[in-house]
Amino acid sequence: xxxxxxxxxxxxxxxxxxxxxxxxxxxxxxxxxxxxxxxxxxxxxxxxxxxxxxxxxxxxxxxxxxxxxxxxxxxxxxxxxxxxxxxxxxxxxxxxxxxxxxxxxxxxxxxxxxxxxxxxxxxxxxxxxxxxxxxxxxxxxxxxxxxxxxxxxxxxxxxxxxxxxxxxxxxxxxxxxxxxxxxxxxxxxxxxxxxxxxxxxxxxxxxxxxxxxxxxxxxxxxx
Amino acid sequence: xxxxxxxxxxxxxxxxxxxxxxxxxxxxxxxxxxxxxxxxxxxxxxxxxxxxxxxxxxxxxxxxxxxxxxxxxxxxxxxxxxxxxxxxxxxxxxxxxxxxxxxxxxxxxxxxxxxxxxxxxxxxxxxxxxxxxxxxxxxxxxxxxxxxxxxxxxxxxxxxxxxxxxxxxxxxxxxxxxxxxxxxxxxxxxxxxxxxxxxxxxxxxxxxxxxxxxxxxxxxxxxxxxxxxxxxx
Numbered sequence: 001x002x003x004x005x006x007x008x009x010x011x012x013x014x015x016x017x018x019x020x021x022x023x024x025x026x027x028x029x030x031x032x033x034x035x036x037x038x039x040x041x042x043x044x045x046x047x048x049x050x051x052x053x054x055x056x057x058x059x060x061x062x063x064x065x066x067x068x069x070x071x072x073x074x075x076x077x078x079x080x081x082x083x084x085x086x087x088x089x090x091x092x093x094x095x096x097x098x099x100x101x102x103x104x105x106x107x108x109x110x111x112x113x114x115x116x117x118x119x120x121x122x123x124x125x126x127x128x129x130x131x132x133x134x135x136x137x138x139x140x141x142x143x144x145x146x147x148x149x150x151x152x153x154x155x156x157x158x159x160x161x162x163x164x165x166x167x168x169x170x171x172x173x174x175x176x177x178x179x180x181x182x183x184x185x186x187x188x189x190x191x192x193x194x195x196x197x198x199x200x201x202x203x204x205x206x207x208x209x210x211x212x213x214x215x216x217x218x219x220x221x222x223x
Numbered sequence: 224x225x226x227x228x229x230x231x232x233x234x235x236x237x238x239x240x241x242x243x244x245x246x247x248x249x250x251x252x253x254x255x256x257x258x259x260x261x262x263x264x265x266x267x268x269x270x271x272x273x274x275x276x277x278x279x280x281x282x283x284x285x286x287x288x289x290x291x292x293x294x295x296x297x298x299x300x301x302x303x304x305x306x307x308x309x310x311x312x313x314x315x316x317x318x319x320x321x322x323x324x325x326x327x328x329x330x331x332x333x334x335x336x337x338x339x340x341x342x343x344x345x346x347x348x349x350x351x352x353x354x355x356x357x358x359x360x361x362x363x364x365x366x367x368x369x370x371x372x373x374x375x376x377x378x379x380x381x382x383x384x385x386x387x388x389x390x391x392x393x394x395x396x397x398x399x400x401x402x403x404x405x406x407x408x409x410x411x412x413x414x415x416x417x418x419x420x421x422x423x424x425x426x427x428x429x430x431x432x433x434x435x436x437x438x439x440x441x442x443x444x445x446x447x448x449x450x451x452x453x454x455x456x
Contacts, residue, residue: 146374153367157357166353170346171374174381177389197388205381212377216370219291 006091010099011106017076018107024072028111032065036115040122050123055183058119058127059139059176065115066108066143067168071161073104074151087221097148097217101210105144112136131186131195138202139179142209143172149213152220178202231434238431241424245417253417262326267417269319271425272312273341277379279309279429280344283351284376287369296444299365302372303355304436308429310348316341336386343382347375 018024039057043049077083077100086096116136120127147168154163178201185195249267256263282305290298320338321331332338354371358364410418 146378149370149374153354153370156363156367157354158359159353159357163354163357166350167371170343170350171378173343174378174385177382177385181385181389201381201385201388205378208377208381209374212374216291216373219366219370222366 003092003095006089006095007099007102010086010096011103014073014100014103015106021076023076024069024107025110027072028065028069028107029114031068032061032111032115033118035061035064036119036122050125051187052184054119054123054125055180055187057123058115058183059180061115062108062112062136062140063143063169063172063176064165065111066104066140066147067165069107069111070104070144070147070151070168071154071164073100073107074148074155075161078155083221093218093221094214096221097152097214100152101145101148101213104148105141108140108144109137112140125187127187129186131192132183135179135182135186135199135202138199138206139175139182142175142202142206145206145210145213146171146175149217149220152217156220174201174205178205231431234427234434235431238424238427241420241427245421245424248417248420253414254411259327262323265319265323267421268425269316269323270418271421272315272319273337274422275425275429276309276313276316276341276344278426279305279312279433280348280376280379282433283309283372287372290365290369291373296361296365299369300437300440300444301433302369304433304440306348306351306372307436308432310345310352311432312425312429313341313345313348317345334386334389336383336389339386340379340383344379347379351375 036057039061043053043057074083077086087093116127119125147164150167150171151164154160154167157163178198182195182198182202185198245267249264253264253267255261283302286298286302286305289295290302317338320341324333324335324338325331351368351371355364355368358367
């Protein structure tokens, strides 16, 4: 019970901060919309090719905007040494990790909720299918899970925000590949058996990464 | 330290001998592959380097775990040294892979699963070194590097699965010698001997380089320590 209360406290804190500053959401949103727009010019997506390239465009957008938001979310904690305050609070360190990760997951999902309709309009694709939405949730969970841990490390290095994408992208290769494939499969309305591999890979990645990150977070924030 | 000096030249000598022998085996003992010709001989060192590259990364992960448990500098030194030597071998994989791909597949680069995973592994190594380079405080550097070493290594097999499935929806994971594999060829006993010997050679070579790299790191620690003492005086 105590665990859930602490978790909720961290989440509420993040949501309230975000509502007041709108720093993270606004930058992620504008960036995501720009990325989609630039892709639609750069690739000149016609109906014939859209179906093949759209999943990639969607996930590159999510990955870039997500990494922007993740570093912002941790950099905020460093201001006025908020993070030290959180560490002093009487709760388990893994709660802090899970709280921050769920918060990041929530914010990235919000951005996706706004980008997706724009995406549907620009690319003329039926993205509002249960499968696509499920893939988005699973992929975002893994990405935010590993991203929160790496962002905590990145803000404590000299390179700060620049460090995060370098650390995150190679480690996120399985999520991005599986998510792109699953999204593509659902867009083409393939039978579920053909997409199941990718969904399973996403679930496996999410479970492993979140478990290991929860265990390792202690080592990152000690001192 | 004094005991290690005794076996170190021995191991280095063994490595030199084995490399020479392996070269002879590759060029004289192993038969000429029928369709690919002599180019196929690059296969022996290519595969051996890939094995060592992967193994080195595995050692880095184990050393990282040991460091987080024990907090001893030597585990951090081992993790760093193994990663550096591993990078060397992965670089070799990428170069020999390109050299082999050019005449056989008529392209320098192809998104073949094993080549792709080597490229991703190479990028992870680079990120690992950049992370280390971005911190001054040794304790934090060792901790962060260990955390990254563990997580990044876990993602490698997952990446490999994803890359394998990328081309075909119904993969043939359990049978890597499936005829569908690009550039596949059937292996003869002599080829197998050569391959196994090359792998053994590269493993010994890895140990020699690892040992040398660890000694280098220890020396630089010693220099830093001496400099500190001089400054205090």
